[in-house]
Amino acid sequence: MGVIRKTQSVSLVLNEFEKNSKAISAIELVKRLDDKINKTTVYRLLDKLEDDGLLHYFLDSNGVKWFAKCKICSKSKHHDVHPHFQCTDCGIVDCLEIKITIPEIPNRKVVNSQILVLGQCDLCLQ
């Protein structure tokens, strides 16, 4: 798969992610674009953009799917397997530019890890 045509829907979706660097949940995006794009299309586009390496996704503590812009992903593979942060007060979600190393585990081969850090963001701390 992958995005082939530069349709209006693609622009609308990508535009939402250009506004700022925060992540957006699929649910929220569907709502925001409700009067412009059908929800089926939104979900399909998110899948494609993720496939193309323009977006990456992850789940928050409620199992809700969030998407964010990729910074160093290629078309073939997501390179930026980084932790994500969710503010327990205001709910914003974004990417953490830190590396957390998973130690070796006896008798298992660690391939990947998904880390969600919960706490308070800079705005909510003030």
Place this chain on the structure above:
Amino acid sequence: MGVIRKTQSVSLVLNEFEKNSKAISAIELVKRLDDKINKTTVYRLLDKLEDDGLLHYFLDSNGVKWFAKCKICSKSKHHDVHPHFQCTDCGIVDCLEIKITIPEIPNRKVVNSQILVLGQCDLCLQ
């Protein structure tokens, strides 16, 4: 809330977790007990047992809810905030008895973290 009565349903659910030390997804548990307990009851019991500190739960990479026995949880608080492991080959999920430290993050207060490690389990490595 909390488990008050020792009903047959409670025994049946807890019995599933006694069989071995692996985690069980809510979906799987509902299926296993389908002919004995109504799914509504299973979900309600899982909530209560979690509330009581007998079980804890977490989400896997698909957002599916898994439950496992607590080892050092009290009624008031889950103490064992540990990482969990899911085998990408056979799908088993269990608790990791290791501690992964989250570094300080500038301008944020880290309260909690949820870590899912993906890879191959001992059986699938052979």
Place this chain on the structure above:
DNA sequence: TTGCAATCGCAACTAAGTTGCGTTTAAATT
């Protein structure tokens, strides 16, 4: 400008989990 595969919208569907409510039951009380 024409052809057509990619894209889209719509309606219907799937599946995990929840809610409301009337019935059953554990277990304390008499």
Place this chain on the structure above:
DNA sequence: AATTTAAACGCAACTTAGTTGCGATTGCAA
């Protein structure tokens, strides 16, 4: 042991995120 009653239960209907099938539309290359 019988009575009582709130906790626990089963059932049906509902909610909601996400998916599927399919016919209509559209980007874009020839």
